[in-house]
Amino acid sequence: MKSYIFGKILRVIPLVILISVITFALLHLAPGGPVGIVAGNPKVSADDLSRLRESYGLDDPLPVQYLHWFKQVFLRFDFGKSYVNGRPVTAMIRERIPATLELMGSAFLLALIVSCVMGVFSALKRDSAVDHFFSAISVTGTSLPVFWFALMAIYLFSLRLGLLPAGGRETLAVPHSVLDRLHHLILPASVLSLTYLASWSRYLRAGLLDTFSGDFIRTARAKGLSERSVILKHALRNAVLPVLTVVVMQIPTLFTGAVITETVFAWPGMGRFFYEGMQRQDYSRVLGIVVISSLLIILFNFAGDILCLAVDPRIRPGRLAGGGKNA
Amino acid sequence: MKNNRYTLTPRISPRTWRIDPARVPLPVSRGALSGRFFEDHLAVISLILVLFIALISILAPVLAPYPRDKIDLDNISSGPSAEHVLGTDELGRDVFTRLIFGGRFTLLIAGGSVLVALVVGVMMGTLAGYFGGWVDQVVSAAVDVFLSIPVFLIVLILASLSSGRIWIIPLVIGGTSWMEPARLIRTGLLRLREEEFVEAAHSLGVSGWKKVFRHMLPPALSPVLVTATIGFSQAMLIESSLSFLGFGVQPPVPTWGNMLYNGQIFLRTSPLAAFAPGFLIFTVCLCFNFTGRGLKRVLVAGK
Numbered sequence: 001m002k003s004y005i006f007g008k009i010l011r012v013i014p015l016v017i018l019i020s021v022i023t024f025a026l027l028h029l030a031p032g033g034p035v036g037i038v039a040g041n042p043k044v045s046a047d048d049l050s051r052l053r054e055s056y057g058l059d060d061p062l063p064v065q066y067l068h069w070f071k072q073v074f075l076r077f078d079f080g081k082s083y084v085n086g087r088p089v090t091a092m093i094r095e096r097i098p099a100t101l102e103l104m105g106s107a108f109l110l111a112l113i114v115s116c117v118m119g120v121f122s123a124l125k126r127d128s129a130v131d132h133f134f135s136a137i138s139v140t141g142t143s144l145p146v147f148w149f150a151l152m153a154i155y156l157f158s159l160r161l162g163l164l165p166a167g168g169r170e171t172l173a174v175p176h177s178v179l180d181r182l183h184h185l186i187l188p189a190s191v192l193s194l195t196y197l198a199s200w201s202r203y204l205r206a207g208l209l210d211t212f213s214g215d216f217i218r219t220a221r222a223k224g225l226s227e228r229s230v231i232l233k234h235a236l237r238n239a240v241l242p243v244l245t246v247v248v249m250q251i252p253t254l255f256t257g258a259v260i261t262e263t264v265f266a267w268p269g270m271g272r273f274f275y276e277g278m279q280r281q282d283y284s285r286v287l288g289i290v291v292i293s294s295l296l297i298i299l300f301n302f303a304g305d306i307l308c309l310a311v312d313p314r315i316r317p318g319r320l321a322g323g324g325k326n327a
Numbered sequence: 328m329k330n331n332r333y334t335l336t337p338r339i340s341p342r343t344w345r346i347d348p349a350r351v352p353l354p355v356s357r358g359a360l361s362g363r364f365f366e367d368h369l370a371v372i373s374l375i376l377v378l379f380i381a382l383i384s385i386l387a388p389v390l391a392p393y394p395r396d397k398i399d400l401d402n403i404s405s406g407p408s409a410e411h412v413l414g415t416d417e418l419g420r421d422v423f424t425r426l427i428f429g430g431r432f433t434l435l436i437a438g439g440s441v442l443v444a445l446v447v448g449v450m451m452g453t454l455a456g457y458f459g460g461w462v463d464q465v466v467s468a469a470v471d472v473f474l475s476i477p478v479f480l481i482v483l484i485l486a487s488l489s490s491g492r493i494w495i496i497p498l499v500i501g502g503t504s505w506m507e508p509a510r511l512i513r514t515g516l517l518r519l520r521e522e523e524f525v526e527a528a529h530s531l532g533v534s535g536w537k538k539v540f541r542h543m544l545p546p547a548l549s550p551v552l553v554t555a556t557i558g559f560s561q562a563m564l565i566e567s568s569l570s571f572l573g574f575g576v577q578p579p580v581p582t583w584g585n586m587l588y589n590g591q592i593f594l595r596t597s598p599l600a601a602f603a604p605g606f607l608i609f610t611v612c613l614c615f616n617f618t619g620r621g622l623k624r625v626l627v628a629g630k
Contacts, residue, residue: 011471015468015471015472015475019475019476022476022481026481026484026485029488030488139616139617139620140613142560142616143560143609143612143615143616145564145568145571145587145605146568147567147568147571147587147591148604148606149605151590151591151594151605152602152605155594155598155602159594252477256480259479259480259483259572260571260572264591274480274483278483278484278487278572279573286484289477289480290476290477290480290481293477293480294475294476297474297475297476301474
């Protein structure tokens with residue numbers, strides 16, 4: 001087990017290096033390279049440009065630049081200064097995180113609760129009208145263009161009915177209040193959660209159906225346990241694990257946010273921060289987000305793997321893939 | 328998965344890549360399977376609807392009431408009327424006409440993306456599954472990298488660098504979603520290696536590559552067909568998201584995504600211009616998903 005984890009960690013190192021090369025390449029793929037946006041400005045003379053290039057170290061050979069960049073970004077987590085306003089990218093990111101956590105966290109929570117309910121009912125009443133209905137919801141959820149759904153929700157609830165605000169995180173120029181925040185949160189969080197619960201409820205349903213056919217469930221029933229306790233204590237605990245690892249692997253999006261949803265709802269989070277960076281060609285910001293989010297994905301993929309091993313001894317390395325009927 | 332979900336492609340985790348092939352059911356042979364597909368009415372209706380929409384898009388120049396970019400200055404952001412069935416957009420262009428033309432680009436780009444993903448995925452999967460050893464290690468490492476980057480963000484960046492060259496977009500979308508087909512081919516080949524008919528072919532002296540292309544690849548391809556069908560809807564969603572955010576296909580070339588981008592600004596005055604393209608994206612995606620589910624029932628589950 002320990003050597004397995006160690007081997008995993010060793011695998012991460014080349015991964016990080018490859019990703020750093022890709023991000024570095026992206027930086028230099030941009031038209032004009034890192035100073036592209038300044039070069040397009042007619043007020044900037046060739047002299048200024050060459051001084052700027054020198055200050056960024058852009059005249060060094062590429063491998064040297066890469067090493068500098070790697071040291072700065074991956075070892076010191078310093079993503080440089082924004083090309084737009086000259087502020088450190090790290091500080092700007094820090095300001096955006098709370099809003100994103102708020103939106104993504106509530107969407108996750110909502111999706112988790114609803115998908116649990118949907119998954120359990122679907123599995124219990126397999127092939128019933130309820131099951132088909134939930135299945136239809138989930139197919140709809142995976143086919144729905146979020147941007148369109150969000151727009152239609154805004155049109156209906158904000159423009160037509162006037163019930164909910166069309167965007168933003170709070171009403172400006174009004175003293176801060178929790179109710180106002182919640183009021184702004186309802187629409188984007190609901191829209192976002194639909195996309196997650198579509199897949200999660202299916203996972204849970206499949207997991208539950210798989211578990212129901214297990215011998216230990218028959219045993220539990222034969223012991224005379226109530227159906228309620230069979231489902232809640234025995235089946236659900238086993239079926240929830242695969243879903244949990246899926247959820248854990250999606251945690252990095254808590255940080256990166258949802259580019260589309262945040263853009264449509266003018267939510268001041270990371271997703272919109274990224275989008276604005278793209279529009280203004282602020283590559284230090286854009287690549288900073290890409291780097292952080294890659295590192296988080298690696299970390300949580302790793303965590304998901306370990307979680308899986310911790311809760312399901314059957315798949316531990318070194319053990320034969322024997323045991324349960326699914327082996 | 329997706330998410331627009333912020334990453335739009337169904338994500339396989341690095342763990343699923345290494346699933347024991349013995350646990351993956353063998354694809355069933357094809358005899359009489361088409362009959363079973365037609366029993367699934369929802370899938371059949373979906374398929375017909377998709378073909379219908381595709382046909383209309385192909386015949387766009389014949390069917391469209393106006394030229395693609397024709398501006399009607401008397402009707403700007405107008406509602407439905409006798410002249411303009413679905414009204415006009417903010418420049419006075421006929422929404423119905425642009426929807427039909429938009430379908431061409433939207434479907435073509437999604438199809439191109441799936442094609443790229445399939446070519447790359449089948450190639451990588453075949454290499455990994457057939458050679459095994461260090462080749463498999465290299466392919467696995469590549470898969471690991473692609474599963475460890477925020478794919479949608481990378482796609483956005485690359486698409487923004489395309490600056491109007493439309494053909495780059497399918498390359499970018501397909502180039503970042505080949506992992507699932509590769510996984511399916513790889514496990515399929517590893518599983519089939521143990522099968523008796525492959526051993527029989529081997530003992531008859533069939534050469535390595537011929538063995539793969541004649542005997543192993545065809546049965547391993549059927550789950551890939553399912554992924555490709557569902558992948559089509561994913562590719563469409565990605566392209567639409569890109570165009571919606573303004574980094575995909577640039578106007579005046581219409582796609583359903585960039586029509587929505589314009590539509591959102593005038594949501595209050597002409598809601599139909601925003602509703603219609605999104606509704607088409609939704610419908611076509613739904614159809615592809617239902618078709619994919621029907622195919623899956625026939626090809627993979629075998630029941």
